[in-house]
Amino acid sequence: MSFASEDMAISLAIVLLLVLSTPCSSWKTQNKIKTAVYHSPMIELMPGSVFYKYYYDIDFPRGHVALKSFNAELVDESGNPVPLYETYLHHWVVVRYHQPKSELGSNSIVESQIDVINSGICQQNVLGQYFGLGSETRGTATDIPDPFGIEVGNPADIPEGYEEKWKLNVHAIDTRGVVDKTGCTECRCDLYNVTVNEKGKPLSPGYAGGMHCCYDQTLCRLKTGFKGPKRSLYMRYVVKWIDWDEFVVPLKIYILDVTDTLKISDTSLTDSPNHDCQIEYDVDPCKTNPNNGNGCVHVKRTSLPFQKGGYVIYAVAHQHAGGIGSTLYGEEGRVICTSMANYGSGDNAGNESGYIVGTSTCYPKPGSVKIINGEKLTLEFNYSNNIRHTGVMGLFYLLVAEQLPHEHYLTHFSPSPSPSSGI
Numbered sequence: 406m407s408f409a410s411e412d413m414a415i416s417l418a419i420v421l422l423l424v425l426s427t428p429c430s431s432w433k434t435q436n437k438i439k440t441a442v443y444h445s446p447m448i449e450l451m452p453g454s455v456f457y458k459y460y461y462d463i464d465f466p467r468g469h470v471a472l473k474s475f476n477a478e479l480v481d482e483s484g485n486p487v488p489l490y491e492t493y494l495h496h497w498v499v500v501r502y503h504q505p506k507s508e509l510g511s512n513s514i515v516e517s518q519i520d521v522i523n524s525g526i527c528q529q530n531v532l533g534q535y536f537g538l539g540s541e542t543r544g545t546a547t548d549i550p551d552p553f554g555i556e557v558g559n560p561a562d563i564p565e566g567y568e569e570k571w572k573l574n575v576h577a578i579d580t581r582g583v584v585d586k587t588g589c590t591e592c593r594c595d596l597y598n599v600t601v602n603e604k605g606k607p608l609s610p611g612y613a614g615g616m617h618c619c620y621d622q623t624l625c626r627l628k629t630g631f632k633g634p635k636r637s638l639y640m641r642y643v644v645k646w647i648d649w650d651e652f653v654v655p656l657k658i659y660i661l662d663v664t665d666t667l668k669i670s671d672t673s674l675t676d677s678p679n680h681d682c683q684i685e686y687d688v689d690p691c692k693t694n695p696n697n698g699n700g701c702v703h704v705k706r707t708s709l710p711f712q713k714g715g716y717v718i719y720a721v722a723h724q725h726a727g728g729i730g731s732t733l734y735g736e737e738g739r740v741i742c743t744s745m746a747n748y749g750s751g752d753n754a755g756n757e758s759g760y761i762v763g764t765s766t767c768y769p770k771p772g773s774v775k776i777i778n779g780e781k782l783t784l785e786f787n788y789s790n791n792i793r794h795t796g797v798m799g800l801f802y803l804l805v806a807e808q809l810p811h812e813h814y815l816t817h818f819s820p821s822p823s824p825s826s827g828i
């Protein structure tokens with residue numbers, strides 16, 4: 406009995422300590438997490454065919470909200486998940502934009518749209534999306550811990566006469582019956598019999614594979630005589646959010662690209678450094694032991710200045726097949742996040758052998774991983790190069806809070822002269 410009362414006393418002390426050390430704990434938002442399941446318009450595919458399209462004004466939570474997660478997958482007409490070896494999800498991207506109200510409905514008019522891009526850091530609006538992943542979609546966590554969220558739909562941020570909308574870009578490759586599934590998913594130009602890019606311009610010399618060879622309506626080579634039905638698929642996406650209030654601590658979205666060729670030396674001279682994200686790169690096979698190259702690793706690195714720092718709340722890398730994992734380092738080699746590629750080992754959707762079906766994420770304890778203003782970050786992406794890979798990617802997606810909750814609450818709820826305005 407005495408043990409029990411001692412335990413009670415200890416837990417009471419702990420509770421008291423918690424209450425005293427976190428005076429703002431009762432200030433947590435009471436808003437409930439809402440969930441919606443949406444479907445993209447129809448995605449029609451024939452064996453070997455490529456689908457690459459933008460859908461404008463997609464279904465999305467409306468109003469001033471804080472986004473808490475975004476998950477997606479390809480499903481067929483009956484709602485069954487489609488495995489990657491039938492339809493490879495090269496990527497999907499969700500972009501926020503503003504459109505003049507007078508032009509609602511005329512979605513083909515994209516000139517008047519203003520993309521609302523993330524916080525960077527590539528050139529112009531390259532990689533400006535809010536959300537986006539590829540084959541690893543099903544197995545990658547995207548939840549944002551409380552009290553953080555991605556703020557969207559704030560009327561104060563929407564120009565007069567405009568409305569906030571969302572667009573979806575889907576790039577899917579139907580690999581039923583193709584001669585080489587890996588080659589088709591890596592967009593090897595010879596397999597697509599493509600010599601000009603999507604704009605009709607000749608491919609640059611030596612361009613062997615990548616986005617410029619697997620654009621909309623191209624066809625990857627099929628096994629002789631293969632016939633398969635046309636399929637209608639949908640991207641099913643699940644969005645979680647809460648209504649916005651001052652208790653939500655906003656996050657900024659950053660996407661870093663290992664192909665960014667910015668020279669650090671450029672930046673001392675200018676406030677707007679010349680980022681040049683290429684998005685894709687090739688991995689040459691290792692030469693050391695071509696007959697038995699097992700275990701060869703291709704390492705690509707780049708260093709970039711991170712202008713406005715903050716606390717890392719979430720981080721994840723994006724790689725294509727062959728990817729092993731990657732690390733984002735701060736100055737002096739401090740590890741900010743290591744994100745590893747997980748491969749499937751079965752034959753069902755979400756566990757497809759040979760495909761990246763998920764990527765590990767980093768959720769540092771808020772406050773424990775801080776990037777300082779102007780800190781030089783280094784990206785390191787590893788790919789297996791036992792064989793050659795074309796059109797691979799190396800992106801790091803970061804959610805950064807510029808204030809921790811107590812700092813945020815101090816600035817938003819600091820005692821004011823009028824006591825009645827307190828929370």
Ligand SMILES: *[C@@H]1O[C@H](CO)[C@@H](O)[C@H](O)[C@H]1NC(C)=O
Pocket residue numbers: 598
């Ligand atoms: C490849 O394209 C060329 C013309 O660009 C065409 O003559 C040839 O028949 C095509 N081959 C296949 C297998 O489709």
Ligand SMILES: *[C@@H]1O[C@H](CO)[C@@H](O)[C@H](O)[C@H]1NC(C)=O
Pocket residue numbers: 702704729730731732743744785786787
């Ligand atoms: C990437 O390769 C380098 C060099 O071999 C190694 O030091 C690092 O640990 C690897 N990183 C990951 C995430 O596998």
Ligand SMILES: *[C@@H]1O[C@H](CO)[C@@H](O)[C@H](O)[C@H]1NC(C)=O
Pocket residue numbers: 749750751752756
């Ligand atoms: C994937 O499938 C294999 C083979 O059936 C099984 O051994 C493995 O546990 C599965 N992995 C997951 C994460 O379900």
